[in-house]
Amino acid sequence: MSGAIEAELRRETMATVAKPMDNYLEAYGGLRALERREPEWMRNLRDEAWELFREKGFPTTHDEDWRFTSVAALARTPFRRAAASHAAVTAEQIEAYRLTGSACRLVFVNGRFAPGISDARSLPAGLEICSLARALDCGMEGCAPTGIEQQLGGYADVRRDVFVALNTALWEDGAYLRIRRGAAIEQPVHLLYVTADGGAATMIHPRTLVIVEDASQVAVVEDYVSLGEGAAMCNSVTELVAGQDAAVSHYLVERENLASFNLSTLRVELGRGARLASHSMLLGGGLVRNNVHPVLAGEGGECLINGLFVGEGRQHLDNYMLVEHAKPNGSSRQFYNGILDEQAHGVFHGRIVVHPDAQKTDAKQTNRNLLLSDEARIDTKPQLEIHADDVKCTHGATIGQIEEEPLFYLRSRGLDEVAARKLLLYAFAAECLDRMQEAPVRRFAEALTHERLLEVARRARPAATVERQDENARNWEEVG
Amino acid sequence: MALLEIEDLHASVDGHQILKGVNLVLNAGEVHSIMGPNGSGKSTLAQVLARRESYEVTQGRVLYAGKDLLQMKPEEAACEGVFLAFQYPVEIPGIGNAYFLRSAMNAIRKYRGEDELDAMDFLPVFRERLKLLEMDDALMSRSLNEGFSGGEKKRNEILQMAMLEPRLAILDETDSGLDIDALKIVAEGVNALRSSQRAFLVITHYQRLLNYIAPDFVHVLVDGKIVRSGGPELALELEEKGYGWTEAEAQPA
Ligand SMILES: Nc1ncnc2c1ncn2[C@@H]1O[C@H](COP(=O)(O)OP(=O)(O)O)[C@@H](O)[C@H]1O
Numbered sequence: 001m002s003g004a005i006e007a008e009l010r011r012e013t014m015a016t017v018a019k020p021m022d023n024y025l026e027a028y029g030g031l032r033a034l035e036r037r038e039p040e041w042m043r044n045l046r047d048e049a050w051e052l053f054r055e056k057g058f059p060t061t062h063d064e065d066w067r068f069t070s071v072a073a074l075a076r077t078p079f080r081r082a083a084a085s086h087a088a089v090t091a092e093q094i095e096a097y098r099l100t101g102s103a104c105r106l107v108f109v110n111g112r113f114a115p116g117i118s119d120a121r122s123l124p125a126g127l128e129i130c131s132l133a134r135a136l137d138c139g140m141e142g143c144a145p146t147g148i149e150q151q152l153g154g155y156a157d158v159r160r161d162v163f164v165a166l167n168t169a170l171w172e173d174g175a176y177l178r179i180r181r182g183a184a185i186e187q188p189v190h191l192l193y194v195t196a197d198g199g200a201a202t203m204i205h206p207r208t209l210v211i212v213e214d215a216s217q218v219a220v221v222e223d224y225v226s227l228g229e230g231a232a233m234c235n236s237v238t239e240l241v242a243g244q245d246a247a248v249s250h251y252l253v254e255r256e257n258l259a260s261f262n263l264s265t266l267r268v269e270l271g272r273g274a275r276l277a278s279h280s281m282l283l284g285g286g287l288v289r290n291n292v293h294p295v296l297a298g299e300g301g302e303c304l305i306n307g308l309f310v311g312e313g314r315q316h317l318d319n320y321m322l323v324e325h326a327k328p329n330g331s332s333r334q335f336y337n338g339i340l341d342e343q344a345h346g347v348f349h350g351r352i353v354v355h356p357d358a359q360k361t362d363a364k365q366t367n368r369n370l371l372l373s374d375e376a377r378i379d380t381k382p383q384l385e386i387h388a389d390d391v392k393c394t395h396g397a398t399i400g401q402i403e404e405e406p407l408f409y410l411r412s413r414g415l416d417e418v419a420a421r422k423l424l425l426y427a428f429a430a431e432c433l434d435r436m437q438e439a440p441v442r443r444f445a446e447a448l449t450h451e452r453l454l455e456v457a458r459r460a461r462p463a464a465t466v467e468r469q470d471e472n473a474r475n476w477e478e479v480g
Numbered sequence: 481m482a483l484l485e486i487e488d489l490h491a492s493v494d495g496h497q498i499l500k501g502v503n504l505v506l507n508a509g510e511v512h513s514i515m516g517p518n519g520s521g522k523s524t525l526a527q528v529l530a531r532r533e534s535y536e537v538t539q540g541r542v543l544y545a546g547k548d549l550l551q552m553k554p555e556e557a558a559c560e561g562v563f564l565a566f567q568y569p570v571e572i573p574g575i576g577n578a579y580f581l582r583s584a585m586n587a588i589r590k591y592r593g594e595d596e597l598d599a600m601d602f603l604p605v606f607r608e609r610l611k612l613l614e615m616d617d618a619l620m621s622r623s624l625n626e627g628f629s630g631g632e633k634k635r636n637e638i639l640q641m642a643m644l645e646p647r648l649a650i651l652d653e654t655d656s657g658l659d660i661d662a663l664k665i666v667a668e669g670v671n672a673l674r675s676s677q678r679a680f681l682v683i684t685h686y687q688r689l690l691n692y693i694a695p696d697f698v699h700v701l702v703d704g705k706i707v708r709s710g711g712p713e714l715a716l717e718l719e720e721k722g723y724g725w726t727e728a729e730a731q732p733a
């Protein structure tokens with residue numbers, strides 16, 4: 001433990017008045033007191049990250065990357081690490097969250113691995129999976145999986161984002177996956193992160209590392225759910241490293257309760273000829289920030305960045321895409337569809353950076369939205385930063401509503417108003433669902449979408465009653 | 481009891497008075513044709529009968545099988561057996577044709593307290609009707625009317641009608657934009673459904689379709705009112721003389 005932090009911990013225990021941020025310091029101290037057998041380098045990473053978080057604090061809306069999303073409410077809430085006793089979640093309680101057809105399932109309750117309700121008994125050849133804490137903690141220094149020191153924390157930048165710093169300082173567990181060279185894992189891997197209501201506001205910082213070796217193939221589903229209605233903060237970071245010609249699909253499913261703050265960062269490093277399909281489904285959560293940041297670090301990489309966000313009530317769903325083309329002949333496709341009702345606020349910030357070396361880059365971005373009420377809002381910000389001359393980059397955004405004419409057409413055939421609206425909303429969402437290649441996950445996503453859109457369809461109104469849509473859709477284009 | 485009784489029907493769209501007192505009675509087993517110049521209110525009448533809510537009824541009443549049609553929502557009218565083949569069928573990306581049709585059939589069956597059809601019950605009937613209308617199977621796995629030619633859209637309307645088996649079928653210019661072969665196919669589709677239980681209201685601008693679907697009655701709608709009614713010979717007379725004389729008749733004396 002560094003002297004400065006120790007001194008501060010001592011000072012804080014003597015203080016009588018709780019200051020904002022005390023809760024984080026307490027969490028950090030608590031975590032250190034566990035005396036986990038972590039390698040030295042990990043402890044150093046945590047200390048460095050903690051210092052960064054302490055210095056910078058939470059971003060404000062003056063910060064360009066957080067212009068449309070205020071985290072003031074999050075900063076005000078004294079989130080704490082869950083007490084160990086909260087982890088008593090039974091298999092029955094999470095049965096409803098099953099992903100049928102998965103290769104294995106790791107369950108984390110309040111950020112901690114729950115082996116009793118996980119299922120990783122018969123794994124397909126070529127798939128190694130365990131809890132990340134276990135991968136690092138094997139009783140002595142230096143016995144963690146080879147190379148993990150370069151990978152864990154090697155991609156998600158603690159300097160770029162304080163939430164990544166906070167996660168690095170405070171993570172307790174998460175998943176570690178390694179797909180062996182040439183292995184094709186046919187069935188998806190399900191990672192279920194459960195926040196269980198423990199009375200006080202709980203925070204968890206799941207950390208996941210996925211190593212997809214050369215020419216191998218896998219689909220990973222990160223699924224965030226809540227048990228109970230309590231407020232929680234879930235701040236996850238996933239680093240995914242795809243080797244040469246690897247093909248990887250990543251799914252984020254956010255379906256926590258409306259009192260939740262969910263922040264996630266997916267940082268992907270793509271090798272030569274590697275392919276990524278990132279699918280995000282934001283269906284729940286009160287305040288959600290979804291960061292997707294692939295770097296096409298090898299020649300000829302391909303990424304599909306696909307997302308659906310559905311908000312109602314006062315949900316705030318912020319999608320921040322940063323696609324970096326670092327090498328030639330790469331292609332990226334971003335497609336995000338949003339459905340927003342009541343006072344929901346959506347954000348699509350699509351940043352594309354083409355580095356000088358990345359000639360013949362082909363990058364495309366589309367954001368389509370349905371605004372179903374006068375108060376729903378969307379901010380779209382395409383941001384192209386192009387430093388190479390021979391590239392193709394396009395972007396586009398649209399807004400719409402449920403139109404009266406198709407609605408009448410469907411109803412004139414016998415579908416009731418709710419069913420007709422749901423069908424139209426579903427058709428819009430299906431553009432995203434249709435891009436999902438893995439059949440079990442697609443069926444899973446379809447079922448979740450049906451369920452969610454039925455709720456929205458019961459309330460949503462047709463076009464004639466929505467008037468202020470143009471005012472509430474704002475485009476902040478930055479193309480240079 | 482008549483299947484449909486329209487009495488002094490007035491309707492407006494966006495504040496414009498379009499229908500100005502329509503009277504019409506249809507009995508089960510009859511085929512009526514409504515003809516009239518563009519803009520006379522034919523589609524408005526059709527949409528009001530299919531219960532489009534943006535078309536406001538300002539006066540009059542409509543009884544359908546003894547019930548107040550104007551109190552019904554579009555889906556209720558559909559479930560009660562009213563079907564409108566649209567003049568301009570809507571393209572809806574993302575909704576599969578076959579899926580939609582089965583959803584519609586099941587919605588109607590549910591309303592009538594019948595069991596839902598599963599794919600196994602649905603498919604044989606569906607295939608047979610497709611063949612009757614000489615439609616390509618491949619169209620049915622595509623989105624609803626998306627990228628369909630004008631003729632394909634019209635045939636799709638008739639296919640839906642054939643599957644939903646309405647008691648009152650309203651065809652709004654189903655013939656316009658069809659070549660002669662497509663016209664015959666559509667007419668055969670309609671004729672196959674003619675029965676003593678069912679009535680048709682065939683809206684058309686031209687007499688051509690009526691060579692294949694022989695109507696029992698022809699009505700001429702001008703400026704929101706029926707100005708003349710007669711037998712099939714009226715259609716021929718219109719074809720010969722044009723609409724000019726009917727318009728003159730519509731002027732208040
Ligand atoms: N939304 C609308 N707003 C104003 N006028 C309309 C609207 N829809 C139709 N009309 C007018 O109503 C009249 C009747 O239209 P319509 O019923 O479509 O006629 P038809 O089918 O006989 O050609 C036309 O003059 C048309 O311009």
Ligand SMILES: [Mg+2]
Nearest residue numbers: 522523567653
């Ligand atoms: Mg018309």
